[in-house]
Structure formats: structure tokens, C-alpha cells
Amino acid sequence: MQFDGRDTKVMVVDNDRTTLEMVQIRLDVGGYHPIGARTAEAALEVLGHTRIDALVLERDLPGIDGMAFLEAIAPLQQRRPIPIVLVGRSLAADDVRRAVQLGVRDVLAKPFSGAAVLERVGRVLKKAGPAAPARQTVYLSA
Amino acid sequence: MLATTTPSLATTLDVLAAEIELAGARCIFLDRIIGEVMDGLSDVHRARMMEGLHGVDLLAQHLTSLSAFTRGVSLQAPPELTVPVDEALAEITLGALAERLSAGLGVANDDAEPPPSGDVDLF
Numbered sequence: 001m002q003f004d005g006r007d008t009k010v011m012v013v014d015n016d017r018t019t020l021e022m023v024q025i026r027l028d029v030g031g032y033h034p035i036g037a038r039t040a041e042a043a044l045e046v047l048g049h050t051r052i053d054a055l056v057l058e059r060d061l062p063g064i065d066g067m068a069f070l071e072a073i074a075p076l077q078q079r080r081p082i083p084i085v086l087v088g089r090s091l092a093a094d095d096v097r098r099a100v101q102l103g104v105r106d107v108l109a110k111p112f113s114g115a116a117v118l119e120r121v122g123r124v125l126k127k128a129g130p131a132a133p134a135r136q137t138v139y140l141s142a
Numbered sequence: 143m144l145a146t147t148t149p150s151l152a153t154t155l156d157v158l159a160a161e162i163e164l165a166g167a168r169c170i171f172l173d174r175i176i177g178e179v180m181d182g183l184s185d186v187h188r189a190r191m192m193e194g195l196h197g198v199d200l201l202a203q204h205l206t207s208l209s210a211f212t213r214g215v216s217l218q219a220p221p222e223l224t225v226p227v228d229e230a231l232a233e234i235t236l237g238a239l240a241e242r243l244s245a246g247l248g249v250a251n252d253d254a255e256p257p258p259s260g261d262v263d264l265f
Contacts, residue, residue: 018160018242025167029174089156111156111213113206114167 009050010121011035013043013069014058014087019110023056026114027121040064044072052082054125056117057104059088059095067095070102077103083124087112149247151223155216157246159209161239166205173198 010032014020020036027034035050037043040061046052059066066086076082083105086096096107105124108117149157176195180188227247234240243249 016160016246018157018164018246022160022164022167025164025171029167029170111159111163111216113210113213114163114170115206 007033008053008125009033009035010054010056011037011043011046011052012056013037013040013061013066014056015039015061016058019058022114023117026118030118030122032121040066040069040072043069047073047076054121054128055082055084056121057084057086059086059091059099067098067102070099070104074102081128083128085117085120085124087117146226147228147247147249148224148226150219150221151225152216152219152221154225154227154247155212155219157243159212159216160246161243162205162209162212166202166209169198169202169205173202 008031010027012020012023012027012034014023014036015038017038020038024034024036035046035052037046041063043055043057044064057066057069061069064072066088070084073082081103084099084103085106085108086099086104087108087110089110091107091109096104099107105127106120108120173195176191176198180191180195183191227243227249231240231244231247231249234243
């Protein structure tokens with residue numbers, strides 16, 4: 001479901017349907033325009049034709065995993081950096097270091113709350129520049 | 143003889159926490175929709191709708207707290223503990239929920255098609 005007036009597009013890349021839907025709803029209610037993808041391949045296709053303002057990326061994706069995805073979009077990140085929140089159940093320190101080099105602004109360990117991921121997205125967008133929720137929505141805190 | 147799936151207790155609680163969190167998010171979404179609809183109502187209907195909104199608020203907070211509790215317990219669960227889940231899964235009649243739980247607990251392949259980009263795949 002989409003609403004007019006929301007121009008901050010946040011793509012969520014996660015093969016777990018529960019997490020994907022939960023994060024999409026929380027972003028939607030938070031005033032963002034959520035775009036969901038269950039694979040890195042689908043996310044790459046979206047990036048080919050849509051300007052994304054922020055990304056929530058699962059580390060352990062089937063097929064192209066999160067780290068390979070970050071490598072694949074490195075040229076795009078050079079031209080127009082997209083702030084990325086990397087999420088996952090077991091994020092190794094080496095992966096986090098490499099991910100930061102590839103444009104990741106924040107990491108979040110699973111399982112997480114909807115409030116936590118919304119806060120992280122808001123934070124990386126704030127650091128990145130002027131993008132902000134298209135409208136203010138009051139919602140319950142965790 | 144059927145194979146028994148025995149994920150770790152921590153994984154099982156993680157999967158449950160995520161489902162409860164999703165239920166809470168759906169309540170928050172409903173809360174927003176009710177708020178939008180209320181603007182165009184008469185005073186009588188608005189008062190009734192306020193009662194419903196309050197109920198949804200409480201439910202969302204209830205679910206969010208339960209999810210946080212379940213996540214917290216999962217973090218404390220001894221890694222060697224496992225639980226058989228097949229029988230309990232077989233009792234779930236809501237197909238989409240059973241599918242997601244099965245995928246999270248390693249019972250079945252999660253190979254459904256992704257929702258179209260940009261859509262919030264509700265209900």
C-alpha cells in the first residue's frame with residue numbers, strides 16, 4: 001500500500017518474509033516509502049531503475065549474499081552513496097569492518113524490534129543528508 | 143517414520159518474537175488507518191471509533207512487549223536446548239503463518255515468490 005507525498009524510498013532486502021513485512025509496515029507508518037526485495041538479485045534490479053534513499057540489508061541472503069551485494073553496488077556507491085543498515089543474526093567483526101568500507105553506516109543484530117530498525121534508518125538518513133520521512137506519523141514506542 | 147525437526151530453543155523463540163513483532167506492526171498500521179478514517183466521522187461514531195482505537199493501541203503495546211520479552215528469553219536460552227516443533231506446527235491452521243514458521247524453523251523451504259516491489263504485503 002502506498003500513499004502520496006512520500007519521497008524517501010527505503011529498500012528492505014531480506015529473504016525472511018516475517019522480517020520483510022514487519023520492517024515494511026514500520027517504515028510505511030513511519031512516513032517512508034518502503035520497497036521490499038527478497039533477494040539481492042531483485043534488489044539489484046530495483047536499483048537499476050529506482051533512486052533509493054536508504055537500504056536495510058540482510059547479511060545472509062540466499063544466492064548473492066549481503067557482502068557480495070555490497071561489492072556489486074560499490075561503483076554505484078562511489079557515484080551516489082546510499083546509506084545502508086546491515087542486519088543479521090551472526091555479524092562477524094571482519095564482515096562489519098568490510099561492510100563499513102563498502103558503505104554500510106550502521107549494523108543491527110537480529111532479532112530486532114520494529115522501533116529499533118526505524119530508529120536506525122532515521123539515523124543513517126539524518127547522517128546522509130536532507131532525506132527525512134515525508135510526513136510525521138505518531139506511533140507507539142516499543 | 144516421519145523426521146522430527148528440533149531447532150534450538152533460541153531459534154524457536156527468535157522466530158516467535160519476529161512473528162509477534164509482525165503482529166504488533168500490523169496493529170500499528172491498523173491504528174494509523176483508524177486515525178485517518180476518524181477525521182470524516184460524526185461525533186457519535188467518532189466516540190465509538192475512539193474506543194476501538196484505544197483497544198488497538200493496547201493490543202499493539204501488548205504485542206510489542208511480548209515480542210521484547212520473547213527476544214530477551216531467546217538471548218538467555220542455553221544453546222544446547224532443542225525443541226520438537228512438528229506437532230505444534232501441524233496445529234496451526236493459518237497457512238501463511240505456518241509457512242513462515244516452518245521456514246524459520248527449518249521445516250520446509252521458503253520458496254514463495256516475493257511481493258511486488260513497493261507493496262506492503264498485508265494479510
